[in-house]
Amino acid sequence: MKAAVIVTSCIAALLVLAFAAAIAFGGPAKAAPLASVNAPFAKVDFSAVPPARRFQARDGASLAWLHYPATGTQAPNGRRVVLVHGSSGRGQSMHMLAQGLAQAGFSVASLDMRGHGDSGPRGHAAYIGQLEDDVEDFMKAVPHAGPSTLVGFSSGGGFxxxxxxxxxxxxxxxxxxxxxxxxxDAPTNKPGNDHWAAVGLPRMIALTMLDRFGIRAWGDLPVLNFALDEAASRFLTPSYSFTLASAFGPGDDYRASVRNARGDVRLVAGSADELFDAPRYAEVLAAAGRTVPVTLVPGVNHIGLTLEPAAVAAVVRACH
Structure with missing residues (x-):
């Protein structure tokens, strides 16, 4: 009996040490800049980006967003499109897409999600679920009389x-x-798409397990580093804390989200996406329990989906 107690105590001590080591030393490595993500933005004209507007979230934080009113030859159609950028991004990352939607008659709001751009300390959130609270707070603080579409790109698409x-x-x-x-681990992930983000897997696993027991003391520790070059790092978000990484994305069970969605869900991707196996989206979502209309834009890669004219036109059609 005494020996069993000693063994149990030793195992418990080893587990504590393993968790401590994973949390202390299991953070993300530096990610080498990924040209296919960084380079395209150097050619974008950001001179017409509107000035940031603010709304107040329930915790009192002032969060930023960009307003693109309906313009162009098409009459306003009464629908608002709310844009959610991808990982590391900010509202102005969606500038070309926002302009295209506004010219097609949509009122557009491009959000700086909390932890990005001008919305709070970059790379951090206070709790998992805070970003959903923020979107609800935006919809209440900036009401719109007509219907609204939520458009998300990459991690923002998962969100x-x-x-x-x-x-x-x-x-x-x-x-x-x-x-x-x-x-x-979704079937749509291509081998090697970890070039965009370096994951501190030991720390991520340890903090995930602790979170399930309600222990969140180390949620501000970084678990993701993004493959930004030096210029992009000054404007975008170079790393995510555990809490932000857990809050911004699809959550633990994307299949359940697919099954539980009651609204109109559509998907657009580039056929030449270097990070995701775009032709597999339809089968993966169908296997999760729902047939989702999927549009593949020929020859367009990941970032090109928000920049290329053919991709912008496809997104505009999906929003109608």
Whole structure:
């Protein structure tokens, strides 16, 4: 009996040491800059980006967003499109897409999600679920009389799916997922797509397990480093804390979000996406329990989905 107690105590001590080591030393490595993500933005004219507007979230934080009123030859159609950028990004990352939607008659709001751009300390969130709270707070603080579509790109696409299948899905009647990140182990992930983000896997696993027991003391520790070059790092978000990484994306079970979504869900991706296996989106979502219309834009890669004229036109059609 005494020996069993000693053995149990030793095992417990080893587990504590393993958790401590994973948390202390299991953070992410530096990620080498990824040209296919960084380079395209150097050619974008950001001179017409509107000045940031602010709204107040429930915790009192002042969060930023960009307003693109309906313009162009087409009459306003009464629908608002709310844009959610990808991982590391900010509202102005969606500038070309926002302009295209505004010219097609949509009122457009491009958000700086909390922890990005001008919305709070970059790379951090206070709790998992805070970003969903922020989107709800935006919809209340900046009301719109007509219907609204939530459009998310990459990790923002995963987040849009999370909203579509969550308790606040009624905030939008349509969801458009742009090359969404579903999960690190989803069939749509291409081998080698970890070049965009270096993951501190030991720390991520340890903090995930602790979070399930309600222990969140180390949630501000970084678990992701993004493959930004030096110029991009000054404007975008170089790393994510555990809490932000857990809050911004599809959540633990993208299949449940697919099954639970009651609104109109559509997906657009580039056929030449270097990070995700775009032709597999339709089968993966169908296997999760729902047939989702998928548009593949020929010859367009991941970042090109928000920049190339053919891709912008495809997204505009999906939003109608």
């Amino acid at each position: 849009a799916l999370r909203m579509a299948g969550g308790s606040r899905q009624q905030l939008f009647d349509r969801y458009v997922l742009l090359a969404p990140f579903l999960r690190h």
